[in-house]
Amino acid sequence: MHVLITGGAGFVGSSLAVMLSENRGFSVTALDNFRRRGSELALLRLRAAGVAFVHGDIRNPEDLEGLAADLLIECSSEPSVHAGYAGGTRYLVNTNLFGTFNCLEWARRHGAGVIFLSTSRVYSIAALSDLPLAVEGRRFSLLPGKTGQGWSERGIAEDFSTKGARSLYGTTKLASELLIEEYGAAFGLKAIVNRCGVITGPWQMGKVDQGFFVLWAARHLYGGPLAYSGFGGNGYQVRDVLHVADLYDLVSLEIDALDHLSGRTFNVGGGLAVSVSLAELTELCAKETGVRLALGSEPATQPVDIPYYVSDHGAASRAFGWSPARSVERILGEVMDWLGRHRNALEPVLAERAAGGKV
Ligand SMILES: NC(=O)c1ccc[n+]([C@@H]2O[C@H](COP(=O)([O-])OP(=O)(O)OC[C@H]3O[C@@H](n4cnc5c(N)ncnc54)[C@H](O)[C@@H]3O)[C@@H](O)[C@H]2O)c1
Known part of the structure; x- marks a missing residue:
């Protein structure tokens, strides 16, 4: 099996590339334009894992010409829900929508299957903001015993509303999903x-x-400013988190099932068991590092902010017998360990953000 991974030097793309090459013995090619600062650090890991690298841009169909594969995993994107609001929208739409179109045309011509990395942000911001929440400890939680269209205490399922504004980012992804269908x-x-x-x-x-x-x-490890933003500025907003190795386990099963599960859409995330609020994460980081940061507070909520998102991954679990294996604490431990071991390479990249640096 030959796999092409677009965005293959990004976080998800490079992780899947390394694992598919090392664990499954696939021949993997990663393509990336290095838009994301820090993606260049993936080159050494890719080479060590035997992954071929192509410097290319999915906005240019000619960059895909000459590449051949049985499967495309589309991981290239401008992945920020805030993209397009402060500056232009052109990069976002050209990469996330027209870039997907170029990838689909390539896949059609080569008879390749596609696994597409979409987002929970395809769901309606208004409907997500209307979920009935209570404050429980230092997090928002869904009111017990309540359910609605596409949601329950397990989280948000695939039939949750996608109607109405869902962010520029989410809309480019939903439009891409429609093209794929x-x-x-x-x-x-x-x-x-x-x-x-x-x-x-x-x-x-x-x-x-x-x-x-x-x-x-x-x-917490390197220093720099940190603030809670939105929903009163207390850090009660909640997300489920998924270790990229858990994502790999699922993608690996999907590759084997592509022939009979083609056309399916799955919500993929850590679920309620692997969810955390910002305030809880601050506490966990303080425990790990012994550092207590004085966090800023920006109470105002941005139009694309949502207070609560937890994936109901039940459909993926039923289809593949898959469920997330790694806890919040385990993920944090691995991230801290990685930040400590690669400080020289990572600090300039991650600290640049503190100074308001480029993407
Ligand atoms: N990480 C998450 O939490 C998350 C959540 C939901 C969905 N996703 C989706 O998963 C995919 C991977 O996200 P990620 O976290 O690895 O992001 P990332 O920014 O780390 O990786 C994306 C990569 O795409 C590259 N890229 C950007 N524009 C490109 C272009 N025009 N041509 C070629 N390469 C280009 C970037 O340089 C980067 O290396 C994206 O589609 C993203 O929307 C990610």
Whole structure:
């Protein structure tokens, strides 16, 4: 099996590339344009794992020409929900939507299957904001015993509303999902879509608007500013987190099942058992490091902020017998260990964010 991974020097792409090459013996090619600061650090890991690297941009169809594979895993993106609001929207739409189109055209011509990394942000911001929440300890939680269309105490399922605003980022991903569905109907493209909650782990280049888990750990270890933002500024907002190795376990099963599960869409995340609020994460980081940071507080809520997202991964669990194996504490321990071992390489990348540096 030959696999092409676009965004293959990014956090998810490089992690999947290394694991598919080392664990499954697949021949893997990673393509990336190094838009994300820190992605260049993946080159050594990719080479050590025997992954071929191509410097290319999915906005340019010609960069994909000449590449051949049986499977495309599409991981290249502008992955921030805040993208497009302060500056232009062109990069976001050209990469996340037209770039997907280029990838689908490539897959169609090569008869390759597709695994697409989509996002939980395809769901309606208004509907997510309307979930009935209470404060429990230092986190928001869903009111017990309540359920609604597409949600229950297990979290958000695939039939939750996607109507109405869902962020520019989420909309480029939902539009890509629709294209994928259409390519299935029109051209028989085989594809599985994963709507991911927060994925994290070593080699994520966390920054203020994307990758909060690593950012939190890095600030505790390396120093730098950190603030709770939105919902009163207390840090009660909750996300489920998934270790990228748990994501790999699922993707590996999906590759084997692509022929008979093509067309399916799955919510993928750590679920309620692997969820954390920012305030709880601060406490865990303080325990790990012995450092108590004085966090800032920005009470105002941005239009794309949501107070609570936990993936109901029941459909993926039923289809594949898969469930997340790694706890919040274990993920944090691995991230701290990684930050400590690679400080020389990582600190300039992660600290640059503190100075308001580039993506
Ligand atoms: N990490 C998460 O929490 C998360 C959650 C939900 C969905 N996702 C999705 O998973 C995928 C991977 O995300 P990630 O966390 O690895 O992000 P990342 O930013 O670490 O990786 C994305 C990679 O794509 C590259 N890239 C950007 N534009 C490109 C272009 N035009 N051509 C080629 N390469 C380009 C970047 O340089 C980067 O290396 C994305 O599609 C993202 O939307 C991630």
